[in-house]
Amino acid sequence: MKHTLQNDLLIRAARREKTERAPVWFMRQAGRYLPEYRALRAKHDFLTMVKNPELASEVTIQPVDLIGVDAAIIFSDILIVPEAMGMKLLVEEGKGGPRFPDPIRLYTQIRDLKDIDPSRDLKYVADAIILTQQKLKGRVPLIGFSGAPWTLFCYMVEGSGSKDFRHAKEMIFTRSDEAHKLLQKIAGAVADYLVMQIEAGADVVQIFDTWAGILTPEDFQDFSLQYIGDIVRDVKKRTNNRAPVIVFCKGANHSLTEIAATSCDVVGLDWTIDIADAKALIGNEVALQGNLDPSLLFASEQVITDRVNEIAGRMGDCTGHIFNLGHGITPDVQPDRARAFVEAGKKAYLR
Amino acid sequence: MKHTLQNDLLIRAARREKTERAPVWFMRQAGRYLPEYRALRAKHDFLTMVKNPELASEVTIQPVDLIGVDAAIIFSDILIVPEAMGMKLLVEEGKGGPRFPDPIRLYTQIRDLKDIDPSRDLKYVADAIILTQQKLKGRVPLIGFSGAPWTLFCYMVEGSGSKDFRHAKEMIFTRSDEAHKLLQKIAGAVADYLVMQIEAGADVVQIFDTWAGILTPEDFQDFSLQYIGDIVRDVKKRTNNRAPVIVFCKGANHSLTEIAATSCDVVGLDWTIDIADAKALIGNEVALQGNLDPSLLFASEQVITDRVNEIAGRMGDCTGHIFNLGHGITPDVQPDRARAFVEAGKKAYLR
Numbered sequence: 055m056k057h058t059l060q061n062d063l064l065i066r067a068a069r070r071e072k073t074e075r076a077p078v079w080f081m082r083q084a085g086r087y088l089p090e091y092r093a094l095r096a097k098h099d100f101l102t103m104v105k106n107p108e109l110a111s112e113v114t115i116q117p118v119d120l121i122g123v124d125a126a127i128i129f130s131d132i133l134i135v136p137e138a139m140g141m142k143l144l145v146e147e148g149k150g151g152p153r154f155p156d157p158i159r160l161y162t163q164i165r166d167l168k169d170i171d172p173s174r175d176l177k178y179v180a181d182a183i184i185l186t187q188q189k190l191k192g193r194v195p196l197i198g199f200s201g202a203p204w205t206l207f208c209y210m211v212e213g214s215g216s217k218d219f220r221h222a223k224e225m226i227f228t229r230s231d232e233a234h235k236l237l238q239k240i241a242g243a244v245a246d247y248l249v250m251q252i253e254a255g256a257d258v259v260q261i262f263d264t265w266a267g268i269l270t271p272e273d274f275q276d277f278s279l280q281y282i283g284d285i286v287r288d289v290k291k292r293t294n295n296r297a298p299v300i301v302f303c304k305g306a307n308h309s310l311t312e313i314a315a316t317s318c319d320v321v322g323l324d325w326t327i328d329i330a331d332a333k334a335l336i337g338n339e340v341a342l343q344g345n346l347d348p349s350l351l352f353a354s355e356q357v358i359t360d361r362v363n364e365i366a367g368r369m370g371d372c373t374g375h376i377f378n379l380g381h382g383i384t385p386d387v388q389p390d391r392a393r394a395f396v397e398a399g400k401k402a403y404l405r
Numbered sequence: 406m407k408h409t410l411q412n413d414l415l416i417r418a419a420r421r422e423k424t425e426r427a428p429v430w431f432m433r434q435a436g437r438y439l440p441e442y443r444a445l446r447a448k449h450d451f452l453t454m455v456k457n458p459e460l461a462s463e464v465t466i467q468p469v470d471l472i473g474v475d476a477a478i479i480f481s482d483i484l485i486v487p488e489a490m491g492m493k494l495l496v497e498e499g500k501g502g503p504r505f506p507d508p509i510r511l512y513t514q515i516r517d518l519k520d521i522d523p524s525r526d527l528k529y530v531a532d533a534i535i536l537t538q539q540k541l542k543g544r545v546p547l548i549g550f551s552g553a554p555w556t557l558f559c560y561m562v563e564g565s566g567s568k569d570f571r572h573a574k575e576m577i578f579t580r581s582d583e584a585h586k587l588l589q590k591i592a593g594a595v596a597d598y599l600v601m602q603i604e605a606g607a608d609v610v611q612i613f614d615t616w617a618g619i620l621t622p623e624d625f626q627d628f629s630l631q632y633i634g635d636i637v638r639d640v641k642k643r644t645n646n647r648a649p650v651i652v653f654c655k656g657a658n659h660s661l662t663e664i665a666a667t668s669c670d671v672v673g674l675d676w677t678i679d680i681a682d683a684k685a686l687i688g689n690e691v692a693l694q695g696n697l698d699p700s701l702l703f704a705s706e707q708v709i710t711d712r713v714n715e716i717a718g719r720m721g722d723c724t725g726h727i728f729n730l731g732h733g734i735t736p737d738v739q740p741d742r743a744r745a746f747v748e749a750g751k752k753a754y755l756r
Contacts, residue, residue, distance in 0.1 A: 218735060223700035227708050270676050270698055307659065308677055325621050326659055347621055349569055353578035384569060 057192030064125045064195045064258060068298035068319045070341050070374040076366070077124035078399035079197070080392070081262075081302075082382030083117040084129040088389055090116050100145045100152075104131050110182040111189055118194055120389065122396050125195045125258070128183055128251070132201030132262060135243055136210050138175040139167045150215070157213030159221065161229075164236045170243045172250035179247075180254035187255040198256030200247050202263035202303070203240040203285075204278035207233070210240075219268060226277050233277065241281040245288045252289070252297045260300040260322070261285065267305015274306055283316040290317060300343055304381060307332075314340045325380030330368040341374035346395065348379040351387040355394040362395065366402035377402070408543030415476045415546045415609060419649035419670045421692050421725040427717070428475035429750035430548070431743070432613075432653075433733035434468040435480040439740055441467050451496045451503075455482050461533040462540055469545055472740065473747050476546045476609070479534055479602070483552030483613060486594055487561050489526040491519045501566070508564030510572065512580075515587045521594045523601035530598075531605035538606040549607030551598050553614035553654070554591040554636075555629035558584070561591075570619060577628050584628065592632040596639045603640070603648045611651040611673070612636065618656015625657055634667040641668060651694055655732060658683075665691045676731035681719040692725035697746065699730040702738040706745040713746065717753035728753070 059065065063077035085091055091113050095103065103109045114129045133152050137143040145152040158164060173180060179198075186196055201209075209215070211222040226233040248259050266278055286299050301313055302322025313321050314336035323332055323344030332342055350361050362377070369375050377399035383392060410416065414428035436442055442464050446454065454460045465480045484503050488494040496503040509515060524531060530549075537547055552560075560566070562573040577584045599610050617629055637650050652664055653673025664672050665687035674683055674695030683693055701712050713728070720726050728750035734743060 218700055220700060220703055220735070220737075223698070224703045227701060227704035267677065268700075271679055273698075305656075305677065308679075308682075326618065326656070328622050328659075331659075347574070347624075349571060349574035349619075350578060352571055352575045357578050384571070386571075 057187070057190070059192045059195055059257070061124055061194045064197075064376060065298060067372075067374060067376050068258060068300070068341050073372055075400055075403050076372040076375045076377045078377040078396045079123040079125040079127065080379045080383055080395070081127075083121065083123055083127060083392075084113045085383065086385035087383055087387045087392060088116055088120060090120060099147070100131075101143070104129065104134060105178045107178055107181040107185045110178075111186040114182070114186050114196075115189055117392075118190070121392050122400075123194070124400075125197055126186065126190060127197040127199060127260070128179065128186060128256065130179060130182070130199070132199075132206065133209060134176060134179070135170070135200060135240070135247055136206055138170045138172070139239070139243055141167075141210060153214035154210060155213065157221065158210050158236065161232050164232060164239065167236075167239055169239075170246065172243075172247045176247060176250065180250055183251060183254040183256055195257035196255065197258045197260055197300075198248065198251030198254075198297075199260040199262060200244045200251075202261050202266070202278060203237045203244060203281040204269070205263050205265045206240050206244070207237055207277075208265045210236070219265065223268075226273065237277060237281050241285055245285045245292075248285065248289045249292050252293045256297060258298050258300065259289070260302060261318075263301070263303040263306070266303035269306075271308045274303075274309055275312065278303070278306075279309065279312055279316065282313075286316045286318050302343070310336050320376060322378070323380060328368060329365055329375075330370070333369060337374060341376060342369070343376040343378045345380045346378070348381050348384055351379075351383065351391040351395060353391075355391065358391060358394045359398040362398035362402050363405070372403035375403075408538070408541070410543045410546055410608070412475055412545045415548075415727060416649060418723075418725060418727050419609060419651065419692050424723055426751055426754050427723040427726045427728045429728040429747045430474040430476040430478065431730045431734055431746070432478075434472065434474055434478060434743075435464045436734065437736035438734055438738045438743060439467055439471060441471060450498075451482075452494070455480065455485060456529045458529055458532040458536045461529075462537040465533070465537050465547075466540055468743075469541070472743050473751075474545070475751075476548055477537065477541060478548040478550060478611070479530065479537060479607065481530060481533070481550070483550075483557065484560060485527060485530070486521070486551060486591070486598055487557055489519070489521045489523070490590070490594055491517065492561060504565035505561060506564065508572065509561050509587065512583050515583060515590065518587075518590055520590075521597065523594075523598045527598060527601065531601055534602060534605040534607055546608035547606065548609045548611055548651075549599065549602030549605075549648075550611040550613060551595045553612050553617070553629060554588045554595060554632040555620070556614050556616045557591050557595070558588055558628075559616045561587070570616065574619075577624065588628060588632050592636055596636045596643075599636065599640045600643050603644045607648060609649050609651065610640070611653060612669075614652070614654040614657070617654035620657075622659045625654075625660055626663065629654070629657075630660065630663055630667065633664075637667045637669050653694070661687050671727060673729070674731060679719060680716055680726075681721070684720060688725060692727060693720070694727040694729045696731045697729070699732050699735055702730075702734065702742040702746060704742075706742065709742060709745045710749040713749035713753050714756070723754035726754075
């Protein structure tokens with residue numbers, strides 16, 4: 055049974071209801087910048103932590119206790135979806151991030167990808183969400199998430215991170231039919247996965263399109279956003295619009311109007327846009343999440359506070375604003391700076 | 406003595422004069438994707454080639470002969486300016502790009518940077534320009550260039566390329582006075598360097614701000630664009646507006662109006678904007694350069710041609726358009742694809 059939320063700021067802000075202040079959380083808040091995370095991580099490898107509900111729930115809650123964020127986000131990784139679809143996933147220490155040793159290059163590989171049943175293939179995520187909710191006891195909302203189809207496609211076709219995702223680009227330019235087949239398969243899996251997370255108890259879900267910014271506006275529409283739109287509408291319909299949906303397409307400020315039109319509740323912003331401009335453009339349709347430059351967490355607490363206040367000043371009032379960084383927190387940030395950001399964000403509209 | 410230009414399309418396009426078609430060139434056109442370049446490079450290390458006018462002029466002209474571009478750009482590297490200012494520059498084979506082993510972290514290091522005299526400290530560039538012009542005999546214009554102060558600052562403070570340029574960001578956020586002192590020094594050197602290149606015979610100059618996109622719009626204005634504006638106005642004044650100036654700030658589409666207002670003649674565009682939108686915004690003040698996704702050169706000739714024609718279609722007519730990629734060519738592109746791009750660009754407005 056789900057507990058009643060004691061702090062429901064995130065939910066209300068996502069629905070653009072009146073709030074007394076903006077909620078604050080940040081991407082990758084359960085992670086390496088926290089010594090308490092590193093202590094646990096020293097004993098278990100990354101995928102073990104992702105797949106063990108006890109460990110995953112523990113690190114999910116760490117930033118709630120230690121940093122004071124207004125929401126938890128389930129500790130996980132976007133690449134477990136392709137893994138569930140049948141791709142071998144390797145996370146080797148010190149080898150520069152997770153990778154797929156057998157990237158998708160042939161049509162037969164696309165055809166052979168499994169249709170996943172998330173409640174079976176990704177049951178550990180459901181279990182982690184259920185356990186986290188039991189531990190949170192309604193203190194703050196819990197966010198579920200997935201990578202967007204285009205971002206997952208990039209990793210699946212390239213095999214790893216890349217500067218230009220040459221093979222992914224090659225596929226969309228030269229074999230666009232196959233690319234669309236693959237994107238469609240991924241989109242189906244992502245929708246099922248998000249529905250499963252909401253059914254397990256996620257109060258909000260976020261779709262991350264980390265690699266949106268490497269596409270032209272038109273290619274972004276064709277190869278990314280149309281699938282995100284399908285997912286948002288499908289998830290909302292199947293879950294009775296129970297959980298607000300956040301869409302964050304990094305580097306795609308050229309298409310904010312179109313992103314807002316996917317039926318999502320919140321649009322995530324990176325730091326390369328004045329939030330006042332975003333508000334003028336789409337602030338009547340959606341809430342806005344962001345948009346502090348993550349590198350500011352290397353600055354002094356005073357500078358962090360000043361910049362947070364500047365964002366609040368541009369936004370004007372806190373209705374429909376969720377404070378966040380414009381990208382994930384960098385692992386070598388000091389926890390006290392993350393705390394300074396959260397503190398400043400909580401006070402920014404109360405001055 | 407300079408030869409009269411037989412092909413002055415680039416000059417006329419840059420000044421938004423009537424042209425029969427758009428000129429085509431591309432960033433890093435003298436470089437590793439050409440077997441003829443690699444053959445020479447196998448015999449000489451990178452900095453030797455940059456500093457030897459005979460070798461530099463040879464690779465500068467290769468793409469004119471081999472690919473058919475409408476302009477040459479002097480073979481060089483943006484990091485020779487910091488080197489001339491006194492920083493030790495290392496280019497080690499297979500070690501991931503050039504780097505400064507003693508990056509700037511202290512005020513004393515900023516203070517100790519030399520005021521350069523480009524005609525002495527970077528004489529090899531002037532000599533390479535003079536020699537290239539003698540060899541080109543006016544076939545096409547020759548472009549000179551420099552990194553923008555912010556981009557040079559990033560490398561000088563970080564020491565090398567970086568994902569987030571943490572130290573550069575730290576300096577602008579926590580010691581902005583020092584950052585401005587350093588940027589001012591760099592800007593002075595860049596202006597002198599560009600004037601020297603124009604006096605040596607460069608027909609056009611381009612300022613590259615590769616790292617513009619990691620800044621918020623406001624920080625971009627403060628720490629990058631104001632210095633670019635100073636440079637453009639200074640260079641134009643001192644050279645009697647003899648050479649058109651191209652400004653390319655990658656990832657700064659949020660500030661196109663402000664970039665166009667620097668008094669530059671041409672604004673370079675990456676591929677994350679519809680060129681029709683850029684034209685509507687700033688097309689009355691400046692010419693536009695770009696904006697093909699460089700990854701398209703991994704596609705078929707047909708796809709390349711279709712995409713080039715699409716850009717021409719969006720632009721409408723060729724006045725004030727210089728065809729280019731939205732970023733430097735990737736080293737593993739096949740030369741025939743680069744040729745296909747140039748051919749398509751030349752024909753795009755003649756259909």
